[in-house]
């Protein structure tokens with residue numbers, strides 16, 4: 001590429017480094033330059049639409065200070081998708097090998113200051129958040145983990161709950177649809193990060209029908225009842241469990257002792 005003196009290479013930050021190699025904001029020695037901004041710049045300048053790339057390639061291109069964990073990088077990719085980048089993975093495109101991504105549409109130029117704000121989406125109020133968490137029993141509707149509980153097999157990793165859209169916000173075209181309580185559900189932060197990548201469509205009717213075969217008659221009756229009612233009422237037992245889980249560790253321990261006695265264990 002030839003350049004005039006008054007023309008500058010847009011792939012370079014003010015200090016002459018490619019944007020994707022920046023660890024800190026231009027002119028700063030402590031403010032980190034976001035990894036999704038670096039990723040966006042690298043894809044924009046170094047890849048063509050239709051090109052594929054792997055996590056390994058991203059790490060090699062962005063340098064050693066990039067997080068060495070694919071969940072982290074996946075989260076960055078999701079930030080890009082929020083800014084109108086279309087980057088399918090093998091999960092949404094069976095033609096792609098595992099851990100390979102294809103650049104389908106270049107979106108927002110996130111390395112430019114202020115650009116990310118343009119893609120900020122509607123956020124729910126605290127009232128909506130509380131209502132949804134309460135309604136869903138303070139439990140992730142995807143994996144079932146309760147707030148503050150440890151993930152199975154991962155001692156010390158406690159779940160945080162947030163709320164997310166059943167149908168991705170990107171596919172809704174009116175503000176009213178975004179505010180629809182039915183479309184909000186409790187999700188743990190882990191499921192919330194990955195769910196949209198893993199589920200290209202919310203649910204397929206045929207697959208839901210196929211899943212019904214595994215239910216017994218009573219379960220089918222319960223399901224019918226919940227669907228007609230438009231909610232799943234939590235049983236007395238569910239409610240007792242939800243409340244017990246919100247006790248402190250010490251109180252919960254005392255409760256376990258009390259229950260053990262009540263059911264006749266020593």
Ligand SMILES: [Zn+2]
Pocket residue numbers: 140141142143144145187188189190191192
């Ligand atoms: Zn979850």
